[in-house]
Amino acid sequence: MSLRLTSSFFERDACTVAPELLGKILVRRFEDGSEMRSIIIETEAYFGEDDKACHASKGRTARTEVMYAAGGKVYVYFIYGMYWLLNVVTGFEGHPQAVLIRGVDNAVGPGRVGKWLQLDRSFYGEDVTISQRLWIEDSDVLIEYNVTPRIGVEYAGEEWSLKPWRYIAKMP
Numbered sequence: 001m002s003l004r005l006t007s008s009f010f011e012r013d014a015c016t017v018a019p020e021l022l023g024k025i026l027v028r029r030f031e032d033g034s035e036m037r038s039i040i041i042e043t044e045a046y047f048g049e050d051d052k053a054c055h056a057s058k059g060r061t062a063r064t065e066v067m068y069a070a071g072g073k074v075y076v077y078f079i080y081g082m083y084w085l086l087n088v089v090t091g092f093e094g095h096p097q098a099v100l101i102r103g104v105d106n107a108v109g110p111g112r113v114g115k116w117l118q119l120d121r122s123f124y125g126e127d128v129t130i131s132q133r134l135w136i137e138d139s140d141v142l143i144e145y146n147v148t149p150r151i152g153v154e155y156a157g158e159e160w161s162l163k164p165w166r167y168i169a170k171m172p
Helices: 014-021 110-117
Strands: 025-029 035-047 074-079 083-089 097-104 134-137 145-148 166-169
Touching: 014 035, 014 097, 014 166, 035 110, 083 110, 097 110
Parallel strands: none
Antiparallel strands: 025 035, 025 134, 035 097, 035 166, 074 083, 083 097, 145 166
């Protein structure tokens, strides 16, 4: 029996998926066959073209095209000339939304997560439900969490920057 999350998990809205990803296992398999496994401990939800903090708020572009796919695809983008950030697309085809993986137990901060996973542009559009190099597995760990506004999206205005769509696992 596979522990891998299926498309039905991701084909729900980002605000439902984001907290449910806490405690799940992020798996990265490298070319040499070695694997790194980490527990997801922090996420943020981005919900559609109306969400001024969501990249899709500017409409469909080459950068955001994958966000319009059905849930389960990888949306990576490059920031500060050095970090690839990992997002997993959620929802149904045509409604752009995604969950940013902000932290795992081995790397806190979305830039550190991307670096730790050794992400690059080639992951854009990868399907985590079938990928052989990046996927998310279920776990029976129940995580308590705190909810806060998202980070670094003040440019979106108060309505959107203050949305309580950041989910952080409470650490023991």
